[in-house]
Amino acid sequence: MTYQEAYDKLAAYDQTHVLQFYDTLTDSQKEELLAQIEATDLEVIRGLAHKEDTLKGTVTPLNAMEIDEINESRAHFTEMGLNAIKEGKIGAVLLAGGMGTRLGSDDPKGMYNIGITKELYIFECLIRNLLDVVKQADAWIPLFIMTSEKNNDATVSFLKEHDFFGYNAQYVAFFKQEMAPATDYEGRIYMEDRHRIATSPNGNGGWFISMERCGMLEIVKKCGVEWLNVFAVDNVLQRIADPCFVGAVLEKGCAVGAKVVRKNAPDEKVGVVCLADGHPSIVEYYELTEEMMNTKNEKGEPAYNFGVILNYLFREKDLEELLEKKLPLHIVEKKIPYMDKDGNFVKPEAPNGYKFENLVLDLIRELDSCLPYEVVRNYEFAPIKNKTGVDSVDSARGLLKENGVEL
Numbered sequence: 001m002t003y004q005e006a007y008d009k010l011a012a013y014d015q016t017h018v019l020q021f022y023d024t025l026t027d028s029q030k031e032e033l034l035a036q037i038e039a040t041d042l043e044v045i046r047g048l049a050h051k052e053d054t055l056k057g058t059v060t061p062l063n064a065m066e067i068d069e070i071n072e073s074r075a076h077f078t079e080m081g082l083n084a085i086k087e088g089k090i091g092a093v094l095l096a097g098g099m100g101t102r103l104g105s106d107d108p109k110g111m112y113n114i115g116i117t118k119e120l121y122i123f124e125c126l127i128r129n130l131l132d133v134v135k136q137a138d139a140w141i142p143l144f145i146m147t148s149e150k151n152n153d154a155t156v157s158f159l160k161e162h163d164f165f166g167y168n169a170q171y172v173a174f175f176k177q178e179m180a181p182a183t184d185y186e187g188r189i190y191m192e193d194r195h196r197i198a199t200s201p202n203g204n205g206g207w208f209i210s211m212e213r214c215g216m217l218e219i220v221k222k223c224g225v226e227w228l229n230v231f232a233v234d235n236v237l238q239r240i241a242d243p244c245f246v247g248a249v250l251e252k253g254c255a256v257g258a259k260v261v262r263k264n265a266p267d268e269k270v271g272v273v274c275l276a277d278g279h280p281s282i283v284e285y286y287e288l289t290e291e292m293m294n295t296k297n298e299k300g301e302p303a304y305n306f307g308v309i310l311n312y313l314f315r316e317k318d319l320e321e322l323l324e325k326k327l328p329l330h331i332v333e334k335k336i337p338y339m340d341k342d343g344n345f346v347k348p349e350a351p352n353g354y355k356f357e358n359l360v361l362d363l364i365r366e367l368d369s370c371l372p373y374e375v376v377r378n379y380e381f382a383p384i385k386n387k388t389g390v391d392s393v394d395s396a397r398g399l400l401k402e403n404g405v406e407l
Protein backbone atom coordinates (compact mmCIF):
# COMPACT_ATOMS: atom_id res chain seq x y z
CA MET A 1 0.00 0.00 0.00
CA THR A 2 1.39 3.45 -0.87
CA TYR A 3 1.40 6.41 1.50
CA GLN A 4 -1.41 8.04 -0.48
CA GLU A 5 -3.58 4.90 -0.39
CA ALA A 6 -3.03 4.60 3.35
CA TYR A 7 -3.89 8.27 3.83
CA ASP A 8 -7.10 7.91 1.83
CA LYS A 9 -8.16 4.79 3.74
CA LEU A 10 -7.59 6.55 7.07
CA ALA A 11 -9.24 9.78 5.94
CA ALA A 12 -12.45 7.89 5.17
CA TYR A 13 -12.64 7.05 8.89
CA ASP A 14 -11.24 10.32 10.23
CA GLN A 15 -8.07 8.64 11.48
CA THR A 16 -5.23 10.40 9.66
CA HIS A 17 -3.42 11.03 12.99
CA VAL A 18 -2.10 7.46 12.54
CA LEU A 19 0.36 8.91 10.01
CA GLN A 20 1.42 11.91 12.09
CA PHE A 21 4.96 10.62 12.77
CA TYR A 22 5.42 9.13 9.28
CA ASP A 23 8.15 11.56 8.21
CA THR A 24 10.25 10.70 11.27
CA LEU A 25 10.22 6.92 10.63
CA THR A 26 12.93 4.75 9.10
CA ASP A 27 12.18 3.10 5.75
CA SER A 28 11.41 -0.25 7.34
CA GLN A 29 9.13 1.34 9.95
CA LYS A 30 7.29 3.18 7.17
CA GLU A 31 6.80 -0.10 5.36
CA GLU A 32 5.59 -1.78 8.54
CA LEU A 33 3.07 0.96 9.28
CA LEU A 34 1.68 0.98 5.73
CA ALA A 35 1.33 -2.81 5.79
CA GLN A 36 -0.50 -2.62 9.10
CA ILE A 37 -2.88 0.05 7.81
CA GLU A 38 -3.59 -2.14 4.79
CA ALA A 39 -4.31 -5.18 6.95
CA THR A 40 -6.48 -3.44 9.55
CA ASP A 41 -10.25 -3.46 9.22
CA LEU A 42 -11.26 0.11 10.06
CA GLU A 43 -14.93 -0.51 9.35
CA VAL A 44 -15.33 -1.81 12.90
CA ILE A 45 -14.98 1.70 14.27
CA ARG A 46 -18.29 2.61 12.69
CA GLY A 47 -19.83 0.03 15.06
CA LEU A 48 -19.42 2.55 17.86
CA ALA A 49 -22.16 4.64 16.34
CA HIS A 50 -24.71 1.84 16.68
CA LYS A 51 -23.77 -0.43 19.56
CA GLU A 52 -26.05 -3.44 19.43
CA ASP A 53 -27.68 -5.51 22.12
CA THR A 54 -26.72 -9.08 21.51
CA LEU A 55 -29.96 -10.82 22.40
CA LYS A 56 -32.86 -10.14 20.11
CA GLY A 57 -36.34 -11.62 19.70
CA THR A 58 -38.59 -13.74 21.89
CA VAL A 59 -36.58 -16.23 23.90
CA THR A 60 -37.85 -19.77 24.45
CA PRO A 61 -36.08 -22.89 25.75
CA LEU A 62 -34.20 -25.28 23.46
CA ASN A 63 -34.04 -28.80 24.85
CA ALA A 64 -30.67 -30.45 25.03
CA MET A 65 -29.96 -34.06 24.14
CA GLU A 66 -29.26 -35.28 27.66
CA ILE A 67 -26.84 -37.94 28.79
CA ASP A 68 -29.46 -40.71 29.23
CA GLU A 69 -30.71 -40.21 25.69
CA ILE A 70 -27.14 -40.12 24.37
CA ASN A 71 -26.30 -43.35 26.23
CA GLU A 72 -29.24 -45.16 24.63
CA SER A 73 -27.78 -44.50 21.17
CA ARG A 74 -24.10 -44.23 22.08
CA ALA A 75 -22.94 -47.20 20.01
CA HIS A 76 -24.85 -46.06 16.94
CA PHE A 77 -23.73 -42.39 17.18
CA THR A 78 -20.13 -43.44 17.79
CA GLU A 79 -20.09 -45.67 14.74
CA MET A 80 -21.54 -42.89 12.59
CA GLY A 81 -18.99 -40.42 13.93
CA LEU A 82 -16.06 -42.79 13.41
CA ASN A 83 -17.15 -43.41 9.83
CA ALA A 84 -17.30 -39.67 9.13
CA ILE A 85 -13.82 -39.25 10.64
CA LYS A 86 -12.40 -42.14 8.59
CA GLU A 87 -13.90 -40.58 5.46
CA GLY A 88 -12.01 -37.37 6.28
CA LYS A 89 -15.16 -35.32 6.72
CA ILE A 90 -14.30 -33.92 10.14
CA GLY A 91 -11.74 -31.20 10.82
CA ALA A 92 -10.79 -29.61 14.13
CA VAL A 93 -10.25 -25.88 14.60
CA LEU A 94 -8.32 -24.76 17.65
CA LEU A 95 -9.09 -21.16 18.59
CA ALA A 96 -5.78 -19.99 19.98
CA GLY A 97 -5.72 -16.35 18.94
CA GLY A 98 -6.80 -14.87 22.29
CA MET A 99 -4.58 -12.77 24.50
CA GLY A 100 -5.28 -14.74 27.69
CA THR A 101 -4.93 -11.53 29.70
CA ARG A 102 -6.60 -12.97 32.79
CA LEU A 103 -4.05 -15.76 33.04
CA GLY A 104 -1.39 -13.08 32.86
CA SER A 105 1.36 -14.98 31.05
CA ASP A 106 3.25 -13.27 28.23
CA ASP A 107 3.31 -16.49 26.19
CA PRO A 108 0.36 -17.88 24.22
CA LYS A 109 -2.03 -19.64 26.62
CA GLY A 110 -1.42 -23.07 25.08
CA MET A 111 2.23 -22.85 26.12
CA TYR A 112 1.28 -22.66 29.79
CA ASN A 113 2.79 -25.50 31.80
CA ILE A 114 0.17 -26.86 34.19
CA GLY A 115 2.31 -29.78 35.34
CA ILE A 116 3.44 -30.04 38.96
CA THR A 117 6.12 -32.73 39.04
CA LYS A 118 6.65 -32.74 35.28
CA GLU A 119 5.95 -30.59 32.27
CA LEU A 120 2.41 -30.72 30.96
CA TYR A 121 1.44 -27.96 28.58
CA ILE A 122 -2.11 -26.92 27.71
CA PHE A 123 -1.45 -27.65 24.02
CA GLU A 124 -0.17 -31.08 25.02
CA CYS A 125 -3.40 -31.90 26.91
CA LEU A 126 -5.51 -30.95 23.89
CA ILE A 127 -3.40 -32.89 21.41
CA ARG A 128 -3.41 -35.96 23.65
CA ASN A 129 -7.21 -35.83 23.74
CA LEU A 130 -7.37 -35.57 19.98
CA LEU A 131 -4.87 -38.40 19.59
CA ASP A 132 -7.25 -40.68 21.50
CA VAL A 133 -9.76 -40.24 18.67
CA VAL A 134 -7.09 -40.62 15.98
CA LYS A 135 -6.26 -43.99 17.52
CA GLN A 136 -9.89 -45.03 17.84
CA ALA A 137 -10.68 -44.07 14.23
CA ASP A 138 -7.29 -45.11 12.88
CA ALA A 139 -7.31 -41.91 10.82
CA TRP A 140 -5.68 -38.49 11.20
CA ILE A 141 -7.98 -35.55 11.74
CA PRO A 142 -6.90 -32.29 10.07
CA LEU A 143 -6.14 -29.77 12.81
CA PHE A 144 -6.38 -26.09 11.92
CA ILE A 145 -4.89 -23.76 14.50
CA MET A 146 -5.97 -20.14 14.59
CA THR A 147 -3.39 -17.77 16.02
CA SER A 148 -3.10 -14.01 15.85
CA GLU A 149 -0.36 -11.70 14.66
CA LYS A 150 0.60 -11.27 18.33
CA ASN A 151 1.15 -14.94 19.16
CA ASN A 152 1.60 -16.79 15.87
CA ASP A 153 5.39 -17.09 15.78
CA ALA A 154 5.66 -18.19 19.40
CA THR A 155 2.87 -20.77 18.92
CA VAL A 156 4.29 -22.23 15.71
CA SER A 157 7.83 -22.53 17.04
CA PHE A 158 6.68 -24.00 20.36
CA LEU A 159 4.66 -26.72 18.67
CA LYS A 160 7.46 -27.48 16.21
CA GLU A 161 10.01 -27.68 19.05
CA HIS A 162 7.77 -30.19 20.78
CA ASP A 163 7.19 -32.16 17.61
CA PHE A 164 3.48 -31.34 17.79
CA PHE A 165 3.30 -33.56 20.88
CA GLY A 166 3.11 -36.61 18.64
CA TYR A 167 0.58 -35.27 16.15
CA ASN A 168 1.32 -35.81 12.46
CA ALA A 169 2.61 -32.41 11.27
CA GLN A 170 1.18 -33.02 7.81
CA TYR A 171 -2.27 -32.73 9.32
CA VAL A 172 -1.62 -29.44 11.13
CA ALA A 173 -2.12 -26.05 9.48
CA PHE A 174 -1.95 -22.58 11.01
CA PHE A 175 -3.87 -19.50 10.03
CA LYS A 176 -3.97 -16.05 11.55
CA GLN A 177 -7.09 -14.27 12.61
CA GLU A 178 -7.62 -10.65 11.82
CA MET A 179 -6.78 -7.83 14.15
CA ALA A 180 -9.02 -4.94 15.05
CA PRO A 181 -7.85 -1.50 16.06
CA ALA A 182 -8.34 -0.33 19.62
CA THR A 183 -9.72 3.14 20.20
CA ASP A 184 -10.33 5.69 22.91
CA TYR A 185 -13.90 6.41 24.00
CA GLU A 186 -14.35 8.83 21.10
CA GLY A 187 -13.42 6.21 18.52
CA ARG A 188 -9.95 7.61 17.83
CA ILE A 189 -7.45 4.83 17.13
CA TYR A 190 -4.69 4.44 19.71
CA MET A 191 -1.09 4.08 18.57
CA GLU A 192 1.21 1.73 20.47
CA ASP A 193 4.30 3.22 18.88
CA ARG A 194 5.08 5.87 16.26
CA HIS A 195 4.85 3.22 13.58
CA ARG A 196 2.29 0.85 15.08
CA ILE A 197 -1.47 1.03 15.54
CA ALA A 198 -2.67 -0.48 18.83
CA THR A 199 -4.56 -3.62 17.76
CA SER A 200 -5.94 -6.76 19.35
CA PRO A 201 -7.32 -10.01 17.90
CA ASN A 202 -10.87 -9.45 16.63
CA GLY A 203 -12.61 -12.03 18.82
CA ASN A 204 -13.23 -15.75 18.45
CA GLY A 205 -16.18 -15.33 16.04
CA GLY A 206 -13.93 -14.19 13.22
CA TRP A 207 -12.41 -17.66 12.74
CA PHE A 208 -14.41 -18.66 9.67
CA ILE A 209 -13.99 -15.43 7.77
CA SER A 210 -10.28 -15.42 8.61
CA MET A 211 -10.06 -18.98 7.28
CA GLU A 212 -11.66 -17.84 4.07
CA ARG A 213 -9.60 -14.67 3.67
CA CYS A 214 -6.26 -16.43 4.04
CA GLY A 215 -7.15 -19.23 1.60
CA MET A 216 -7.40 -21.92 4.29
CA LEU A 217 -11.04 -22.60 3.48
CA GLU A 218 -10.04 -23.75 0.01
CA ILE A 219 -7.71 -26.28 1.63
CA VAL A 220 -10.46 -27.41 3.99
CA LYS A 221 -12.77 -28.06 1.05
CA LYS A 222 -10.08 -29.72 -1.07
CA CYS A 223 -9.42 -32.13 1.80
CA GLY A 224 -13.11 -33.07 1.72
CA VAL A 225 -13.80 -31.75 5.23
CA GLU A 226 -17.52 -31.07 5.68
CA TRP A 227 -17.73 -30.41 9.41
CA LEU A 228 -15.52 -28.27 11.62
CA ASN A 229 -15.22 -28.89 15.34
CA VAL A 230 -14.27 -25.53 16.80
CA PHE A 231 -12.86 -25.51 20.31
CA ALA A 232 -11.19 -23.18 22.78
CA VAL A 233 -7.58 -23.48 23.81
CA ASP A 234 -8.29 -23.34 27.50
CA ASN A 235 -10.47 -26.36 28.31
CA VAL A 236 -7.88 -29.04 29.02
CA LEU A 237 -10.40 -31.84 29.49
CA GLN A 238 -12.47 -31.39 26.38
CA ARG A 239 -12.98 -34.18 23.90
CA ILE A 240 -12.28 -33.02 20.38
CA ALA A 241 -13.83 -34.63 17.28
CA ASP A 242 -15.67 -36.81 19.78
CA PRO A 243 -17.17 -39.57 17.60
CA CYS A 244 -20.39 -39.87 19.61
CA PHE A 245 -21.01 -36.11 19.45
CA VAL A 246 -20.24 -36.07 15.71
CA GLY A 247 -22.61 -38.98 15.12
CA ALA A 248 -25.42 -37.35 17.13
CA VAL A 249 -25.18 -34.08 15.18
CA LEU A 250 -25.07 -35.93 11.86
CA GLU A 251 -28.01 -38.13 12.82
CA LYS A 252 -30.12 -35.15 13.86
CA GLY A 253 -29.17 -33.26 10.70
CA CYS A 254 -28.53 -30.02 12.56
CA ALA A 255 -26.42 -27.17 11.15
CA VAL A 256 -24.42 -27.05 14.37
CA GLY A 257 -23.94 -29.09 17.51
CA ALA A 258 -22.99 -27.44 20.80
CA LYS A 259 -21.48 -29.33 23.68
CA VAL A 260 -23.16 -28.15 26.85
CA VAL A 261 -22.88 -28.82 30.57
CA ARG A 262 -25.58 -28.76 33.21
CA LYS A 263 -25.20 -25.49 35.10
CA ASN A 264 -23.93 -25.77 38.66
CA ALA A 265 -26.11 -22.87 39.87
CA PRO A 266 -28.98 -20.94 38.27
CA ASP A 267 -26.81 -17.83 38.09
CA GLU A 268 -23.58 -19.52 36.96
CA LYS A 269 -21.65 -17.27 34.58
CA VAL A 270 -22.03 -19.29 31.38
CA GLY A 271 -23.99 -18.62 28.20
CA VAL A 272 -27.13 -20.76 27.95
CA VAL A 273 -28.57 -22.26 24.77
CA CYS A 274 -32.07 -21.19 23.82
CA LEU A 275 -34.20 -20.19 20.85
CA ALA A 276 -34.71 -16.55 19.90
CA ASP A 277 -37.60 -16.08 17.49
CA GLY A 278 -37.26 -19.79 16.71
CA HIS A 279 -33.54 -19.58 15.84
CA PRO A 280 -30.87 -21.21 17.98
CA SER A 281 -29.25 -18.66 20.19
CA ILE A 282 -27.30 -18.17 23.37
CA VAL A 283 -28.35 -16.04 26.29
CA GLU A 284 -25.39 -14.55 28.07
CA TYR A 285 -25.51 -15.02 31.85
CA TYR A 286 -26.06 -11.28 32.38
CA GLU A 287 -29.06 -11.36 30.04
CA LEU A 288 -30.77 -14.19 31.90
CA THR A 289 -33.79 -12.74 33.70
CA GLU A 290 -35.17 -13.89 37.04
CA GLU A 291 -38.20 -15.22 35.13
CA MET A 292 -36.02 -17.28 32.79
CA MET A 293 -34.06 -18.69 35.73
CA ASN A 294 -37.34 -19.85 37.29
CA THR A 295 -38.90 -21.28 34.12
CA LYS A 296 -39.31 -25.06 34.27
CA ASN A 297 -39.51 -27.58 31.44
CA GLU A 298 -42.00 -30.45 31.12
CA LYS A 299 -39.87 -32.55 33.52
CA GLY A 300 -40.10 -29.83 36.14
CA GLU A 301 -36.41 -29.00 35.74
CA PRO A 302 -34.97 -25.54 34.97
CA ALA A 303 -35.62 -24.87 31.28
CA TYR A 304 -32.46 -22.77 30.76
CA ASN A 305 -30.08 -25.17 32.38
CA PHE A 306 -27.36 -25.99 29.86
CA GLY A 307 -24.29 -23.83 29.46
CA VAL A 308 -22.06 -23.75 26.38
CA ILE A 309 -18.37 -24.67 26.71
CA LEU A 310 -17.07 -23.33 23.39
CA ASN A 311 -16.98 -26.68 21.64
CA TYR A 312 -19.12 -26.64 18.50
CA LEU A 313 -19.45 -28.79 15.40
CA PHE A 314 -20.37 -26.60 12.42
CA ARG A 315 -21.49 -27.79 9.01
CA GLU A 316 -19.04 -25.98 6.75
CA LYS A 317 -21.40 -25.25 3.89
CA ASP A 318 -23.90 -23.50 6.16
CA LEU A 319 -21.15 -21.17 7.32
CA GLU A 320 -20.23 -20.30 3.74
CA GLU A 321 -23.69 -18.82 3.37
CA LEU A 322 -22.90 -16.44 6.22
CA LEU A 323 -19.72 -15.06 4.69
CA GLU A 324 -21.54 -12.12 3.18
CA LYS A 325 -23.44 -11.37 6.38
CA LYS A 326 -22.27 -8.75 8.81
CA LEU A 327 -21.96 -10.23 12.25
CA PRO A 328 -22.68 -7.95 15.19
CA LEU A 329 -19.72 -6.39 16.87
CA HIS A 330 -19.21 -6.58 20.56
CA ILE A 331 -17.58 -3.51 21.93
CA VAL A 332 -15.55 -4.32 24.99
CA GLU A 333 -14.06 -1.83 27.41
CA LYS A 334 -10.41 -2.68 28.06
CA LYS A 335 -7.12 -1.35 29.33
CA ILE A 336 -5.24 -0.43 26.17
CA PRO A 337 -1.54 0.37 26.33
CA TYR A 338 -0.82 3.34 24.09
CA MET A 339 1.55 6.11 23.13
CA ASP A 340 0.51 9.56 24.32
CA LYS A 341 0.72 12.68 22.18
CA ASP A 342 4.29 13.37 23.34
CA GLY A 343 5.41 9.92 22.24
CA ASN A 344 5.51 8.36 25.75
CA PHE A 345 4.29 4.78 26.19
CA VAL A 346 1.47 4.52 28.77
CA LYS A 347 0.18 1.33 30.44
CA PRO A 348 -3.18 2.33 31.93
CA GLU A 349 -4.34 1.05 35.33
CA ALA A 350 -8.02 1.31 34.38
CA PRO A 351 -9.98 0.79 31.15
CA ASN A 352 -9.36 3.62 28.74
CA GLY A 353 -11.12 2.60 25.54
CA TYR A 354 -12.66 -0.06 23.37
CA LYS A 355 -11.72 -3.20 21.50
CA PHE A 356 -13.99 -4.80 18.94
CA GLU A 357 -14.90 -8.48 18.87
CA ASN A 358 -16.97 -10.96 16.91
CA LEU A 359 -18.10 -13.97 18.92
CA VAL A 360 -18.73 -17.58 17.91
CA LEU A 361 -22.21 -17.39 19.36
CA ASP A 362 -23.16 -14.87 16.68
CA LEU A 363 -22.55 -17.52 14.03
CA ILE A 364 -24.97 -19.84 15.81
CA ARG A 365 -27.65 -17.18 15.84
CA GLU A 366 -27.55 -17.12 12.04
CA LEU A 367 -28.11 -20.86 11.62
CA ASP A 368 -31.39 -22.76 11.36
CA SER A 369 -30.87 -25.57 13.82
CA CYS A 370 -28.63 -26.49 16.73
CA LEU A 371 -28.25 -29.65 18.78
CA PRO A 372 -27.23 -28.91 22.38
CA TYR A 373 -25.45 -32.10 23.45
CA GLU A 374 -24.86 -32.70 27.14
CA VAL A 375 -21.49 -33.84 28.40
CA VAL A 376 -20.50 -34.85 31.91
CA ARG A 377 -19.13 -31.70 33.42
CA ASN A 378 -16.33 -33.20 35.49
CA TYR A 379 -15.07 -35.28 32.57
CA GLU A 380 -15.09 -32.63 29.87
CA PHE A 381 -14.98 -29.16 31.31
CA ALA A 382 -11.85 -27.76 32.93
CA PRO A 383 -11.38 -24.24 31.59
CA ILE A 384 -8.32 -22.23 32.50
CA LYS A 385 -9.10 -18.52 32.54
CA ASN A 386 -7.36 -17.39 35.73
CA LYS A 387 -4.34 -18.43 37.81
CA THR A 388 -6.36 -19.24 40.91
CA GLY A 389 -10.00 -19.47 41.98
CA VAL A 390 -12.87 -20.22 39.60
CA ASP A 391 -11.89 -21.62 36.17
CA SER A 392 -8.23 -21.52 37.01
CA VAL A 393 -4.99 -23.46 36.81
CA ASP A 394 -5.80 -24.77 40.32
CA SER A 395 -9.33 -25.95 39.49
CA ALA A 396 -8.19 -27.53 36.20
CA ARG A 397 -5.40 -29.40 37.98
CA GLY A 398 -7.95 -30.85 40.41
CA LEU A 399 -10.15 -32.00 37.54
CA LEU A 400 -7.25 -33.46 35.57
CA LYS A 401 -6.23 -35.50 38.61
CA GLU A 402 -9.83 -36.64 39.07
CA ASN A 403 -9.64 -37.95 35.49
CA GLY A 404 -6.43 -39.86 36.12
CA VAL A 405 -4.04 -37.43 34.39
CA GLU A 406 -0.62 -37.41 36.03
CA LEU A 407 0.66 -33.97 36.86
Ligand code: UTP
Binds near residue numbers: 095097177201202
Ligand atom coordinates in the same frame (compact mmCIF):
# COMPACT_ATOMS: atom_id res chain seq x y z
P1 UTP B 1 -11.56 -15.85 25.96
O1 UTP B 1 -12.86 -15.21 25.73
O2 UTP B 1 -11.35 -16.53 27.27
O3 UTP B 1 -10.42 -14.74 25.72
O4 UTP B 1 -11.27 -16.85 24.78
P2 UTP B 1 -8.85 -14.77 25.91
O5 UTP B 1 -8.31 -13.67 25.07
O6 UTP B 1 -8.25 -16.13 25.66
O7 UTP B 1 -8.62 -14.47 27.46
P3 UTP B 1 -8.77 -13.12 28.31
O8 UTP B 1 -10.22 -12.75 28.25
O9 UTP B 1 -7.87 -12.09 27.69
O10 UTP B 1 -8.30 -13.55 29.67
C1 UTP B 1 -11.97 -18.04 24.55
C2 UTP B 1 -11.29 -18.75 23.41
O11 UTP B 1 -11.35 -17.96 22.23
C3 UTP B 1 -10.04 -17.74 21.72
C4 UTP B 1 -9.12 -17.92 22.90
O12 UTP B 1 -7.81 -18.20 22.48
C5 UTP B 1 -9.80 -19.04 23.64
O13 UTP B 1 -9.52 -20.28 23.02
N1 UTP B 1 -9.97 -16.39 21.15
C6 UTP B 1 -10.41 -15.31 21.85
C7 UTP B 1 -9.42 -16.25 19.90
O14 UTP B 1 -8.99 -17.24 19.26
N2 UTP B 1 -9.36 -14.99 19.38
C8 UTP B 1 -9.80 -13.89 20.03
O15 UTP B 1 -9.72 -12.77 19.48
C9 UTP B 1 -10.35 -14.06 21.29
